[in-house]
Amino acid sequence: xxxxxxxxNFYVSCERxxxxxxxxxxxxxxxxxxxxxxxxxxxxxxxxxKMGHPWHQIRHLEEVAGLVALSANFxxxxxxxDRMMSLAAGLGPTQEIYSIDESFIGLDGVRGDLKARxxxxxxxIHRWVGIPCGVGIAPTKTLAKLANHxxxxxxxxxxxxxxxxxxxxxxxxASPEEFEALLSATEVGDVWGVGRKIGAALTEAGVRTAxxxxxxxxxxxxxxxxxxxxxxVRELQxxxxxxxxxxxxxKKQIACTRSFGRSVEAFEPLSxxxxxxxSRAAEKLRAQGSVASEVLVFIRTSPFRKDPQYSRSMxxxxxxxxxxxxxxxxxxxxxxxxxxKPGFRMAKAxxxxxxIQPSSLEQFELDLGDGDAASEASRxxxxxxxxxxxxxxxxxxxxxxxxxxxxxxxxxxxxxxxxTPAYTTEWSDxxxxxx
Amino acid sequence: MKIxxxxxxxxxxxxxxxxxxxxxxxxxxxxxxxxxxxxAEDLGAKRIDLAERLVKHPQATFLIRARGDxxxxxxxxxxxxxxxxxxxxxxxxxxxxAVVDGEFVCKTLSMRAGRMKLKAANPGFPDVVxxxxxxxxxxxxxxxxxxxxxx
Numbered sequence: 288x289x290x291x292x293x294x295x296n297f298y299v300s301c302e303r304x305x306x307x308x309x310x311x312x313x314x315x316x317x318x319x320x321x322x323x324x325x326x327x328x329x330x331x332x333x334x335x336x337k338m339g340h341p342w343h344q345i346r347h348l349e350e351v352a353g354l355v356a357l358s359a360n361f362x363x364x365x366x367x368x369d370r371m372m373s374l375a376a377g378l379g380p381t382q383e384i385y386s387i388d389e390s391f392i393g394l395d396g397v398r399g400d401l402k403a404r405x406x407x408x409x410x411x412i413h414r415w416v417g418i419p420c421g422v423g424i425a426p427t428k429t430l431a432k433l434a435n436h437x438x439x440x441x442x443x444x445x446x447x448x449x450x451x452x453x454x455x456x457x458x459x460x461a462s463p464e465e466f467e468a469l470l471s472a473t474e475v476g477d478v479w480g481v482g483r484k485i486g487a488a489l490t491e492a493g494v495r496t497a498x499x500x501x502x503x504x505x506x507x508x509x510x511x512x513x514x515x516x517x518x519x520v521r522e523l524q525x526x527x528x529x530x531x532x533x534x535x536x537x538k539k540q541i542a543c544t545r546s547f548g549r550s551v552e553a554f555e556p557l558s559x560x561x562x563x564x565x566s567r568a569a570e571k572l573r574a575q576g577s578v579a580s581e582v583l584v585f586i587r588t589s590p591f592r593k594d595p596q597y598s599r600s601m602x603x604x605x606x607x608x609x610x611x612x613x614x615x616x617x618x619x620x621x622x623x624x625x626x627x628k629p630g631f632r633m634a635k636a637x638x639x640x641x642x643i644q645p646s647s648l649e650q651f652e653l654d655l656g657d658g659d660a661a662s663e664a665s666r667x668x669x670x671x672x673x674x675x676x677x678x679x680x681x682x683x684x685x686x687x688x689x690x691x692x693x694x695x696x697x698x699x700x701x702x703x704x705x706x707t708p709a710y711t712t713e714w715s716d717x718x719x720x721x722x
Numbered sequence: 723m724k725i726x727x728x729x730x731x732x733x734x735x736x737x738x739x740x741x742x743x744x745x746x747x748x749x750x751x752x753x754x755x756x757x758x759x760x761x762a763e764d765l766g767a768k769r770i771d772l773a774e775r776l777v778k779h780p781q782a783t784f785l786i787r788a789r790g791d792x793x794x795x796x797x798x799x800x801x802x803x804x805x806x807x808x809x810x811x812x813x814x815x816x817x818x819x820a821v822v823d824g825e826f827v828c829k830t831l832s833m834r835a836g837r838m839k840l841k842a843a844n845p846g847f848p849d850v851v852x853x854x855x856x857x858x859x860x861x862x863x864x865x866x867x868x869x870x871x872x873x
Contacts, residue, residue, distance in 0.1 A: 414782075717785050722800070
């Protein structure tokens with residue numbers, strides 16, 4: 288059994304914790320360089336603003352609809368994510384952090400009323416951290432993701448699904464009739480792992496809802512479509528096929544995280560693990576032709592041991608958006624050095640890449656004399672060669688020397704005119720209360 | 723945490739300690755894993771860790787700076803850093819951070835006969851009494867105030 292805990296409109300919710308005046312107001316968070324919307328409040332969604340909507344196309348809404356646009360504040364989001372994730376971990380014995388605002392919790396062996404437990408954790412996250420979440424519970428990950436979709440949509444759009452499923456939806460407790468009704472009310476394109484293209488093709492073929500897809504013969508799905516879709520169909524039928532850390536990439540970030548088989552205390556093995564996660568994340572980034580401009584690294588102890596607890600994360604901005612393995616590993620290690628503390632048995636570590644954009648949008652800067660711009664072309668060739676070698680001879684054949692710590696990233700002059708202060712990570716940026 | 727401000731410290735080395743939550747590292751560390759336990763373990767002689775003392779719920783704890791003189795008699799002065807815990811259930815008499823008209827306000831919470839009031843701790847300042855239809859939300863409970871002395 289799985290639960291998916293997901294922060295609602297996460298970036299906007301983080302901003303609202305420290306600027307309560309944004310409550311009830313349409314808010315969007317813009318990508319670095321204030322290019323396009325990467326998070327929207329419900330009010331902004333109601334205005335018709337889409338994910339990835341270019342800023343210049345929605346700018347007029349500031350005047351006419353009171354839209355508030357903020358530059359992304361990844362230092363803040365990283366810290367709030369860390370707080371939320373460590374509370375979500377209390378739901379069950381295993382946790383897999385899927386992206387900055389989503390994590391799967393393995394519920395095997397958890398006794399009692401799962402829904403009541405999820406409601407309690409959800410309300411704790413809301414009260415303690417200030418982030419509203421949706422929780423979906425189901426026997427497979429694909430169904431848990433679907434349950435989460437139902438929980439969030441039922442809350443946001445009354446009437447879309449029965450109200451009793453708002454905020455927390457437990458599909459494992461639904462009667463067969465109710466299960467059918469819920470899946471029939473869900474478009475096939477909203478099913479996890481069904482991309483836009485396949486979604487359109489399925490609709491064309493008469494498979495319009497999640498229920499239609501769930502009734503498909505897995506053999507037909509495999510023959511007519513793909514093994515991936517076959518897996519999705521089986522998952523919808525309640526047969527777990529998606530294992531741990533083996534699933535489609537989230538769109539907004541790339542995450543590489545893992546629980547250690549044995550807890551790790553020393554810096555050396557931790558830095559090796561973090562280097563490996565960062566390298567793998569960079570590889571995935573290049574595979575989809577993107578660059579990232581912020582790297583989040585985290586380490587944490589297990590909440591299910593009696594050990595002293597420690598959990599820390601840090602967002603390291605890159606000097607400029609990049610998909611270069613050594614730049615990303617360097618940033619991750621720099622972050623690790625800053626958050627590492629001896630004397631704790633770390634159970635989990637991870638690297639997340641954020642503010643991902645297509646590499647075609649990559650902004651080059653003037654050569655400031657450090658030779659970076661000049662060597663850009665050769666770096667791209669180096670990375671292409673690296674991926675080719677690793678693709679042919681197996682992952683990790685050629686690695687970036689992890690002993691080398693990349694240069695400290697300096698601020699690349701980014702446009703972030705609308706960024707809120709780093710409320711929780713900078714002493715000088717602390718929020719102010721009128722006394 | 724922004725990297726720019728700390729990169730110089732990183733180059734100087736020893737930065738890892740500067741960012742950990744606890745201020746001091748444990749002095750004693752037992753390395754004996756088998757046989758008799760190290761006697762030092764039982765004594766638990768560990769330097770006092772301020773963060774551990776002052777922060778009960780790390781995920782729910784935030785720092786907020788006080789601006790103004792309305793809480794002087796409660797010991798909160800202009801510029802003090804408040805340690806605010808959102809996990810603590812607010813009760814009458816607690817010093818709280820409340821949201822009034824979209825802004826953070828630090829006052830003493832007072833609940834009397836089901837009516838809520840935010841009381842100033844300085845005779846020169848008015849209390850905040852929610853008007854009809856005005857919502858005042860308690861954001862967190864102030865557990866400690868840090869003041870810095872000129873030195």
